[in-house]
Amino acid sequence: MEHNTVSGCYKFHDGEREVTAVGYEGRTRLHLAVITDTGVAALDVPRDEARYLRPLTLKGAPYPLDRCVKAMRAVGRRAGITQGAADILKTVLTEGLL
Secondary structure, three states: OOOOOOEEEEEEEOOOOEEEEEEEEOOOEEEEEEEEOOEEEEEEEEHHHHHHEEEOEEOOEEOOHHHHHHHHHHHHHHHOEOHHHHHHHHHHHHOOOO
16 A cells, blocks of 8 residues: 655644544545544544644654654553544554654
C-alpha cells in the first residue's frame, strides 16, 4: 500500500479543539489515530482537511514517530483504544511512514 505526503505526528483541529494525531494519507481520506477525552480513537476525514494539520516538532525537528506512537499506546492502555486506532498505529510503525 502506498501512502502519500501526509504521514507522521500532527496537531489536528477537529472543529472543537486541537488533538494530537498520528496517521497517513490514503487514496481518498486521511486515516488518523487521535487522542481524545475518552482515549485513542480512529478518525477518517477527507483529504482536503489536511489543511488543519500542523506537524509536531521537538527541538526544531519533526517529532519522533516511534515516541509519538509509544505515547499514544500508553494513553490507550490507560483510557482505552479502538481497534481502528490500533490498526492505524500498527500500519504507521510497520511501514515506517514519516
